Amino acid sequence: xxxxxxxxxPKPYTFEELEGFEKDAMFAGEKLMSSQRTTFNGMEAFRMExxxxxxxxxxxxxxxxxxxxxxxxxxxxxxxxxxxxxxQYQPIFDKMLDTFKVK
Numbered sequence: 533x534x535x536x537x538x539x540x541x542p543k544p545y546t547f548e549e550l551e552g553f554e555k556d557a558m559f560a561g562e563k564l565m566s567s568q569r570t571t572f573n574g575m576e577a578f579r580m581e582x583x584x585x586x587x588x589x590x591x592x593x594x595x596x597x598x599x600x601x602x603x604x605x606x607x608x609x610x611x612x613x614x615x616x617x618x619x620q621y622q623p624i625f626d627k628m629l630d631t632f633k634v635k
Contacts (some may be wrong), residue, residue, distance in 0.1 A: 551580060558592075576601070582594070
């Protein structure tokens with residue numbers, strides 16, 4: 533899991549603009565499976581799911597990205613896993629997300 537925190541610009545980004553940045557960074561062969569507004573720890577958030585195959589091999593993977601804002605900061609939580617191991621790893625990621633605290 534990767535957590536990125538950055539200062540929002542003077543003109544705050546919308547979730548749709550953040551989604552656009554993620555789409556621009558997608559590799560050939562990746563597909564946006566879902567994108568939607570949601571909540572994260574009681575805060576307005578945006579969640580994206582992308583699926584793809586590694587360019588140098590047959591391994592299929594899934595990437596989940598969650599954006600939320602708090603006190604002028606943009607938080608980006610990103611995690612990846614092999615699609616075939618989702619049942620094994622998804623509960624671990626869900627538990628990690630449930631324990632993530634922002635002060």
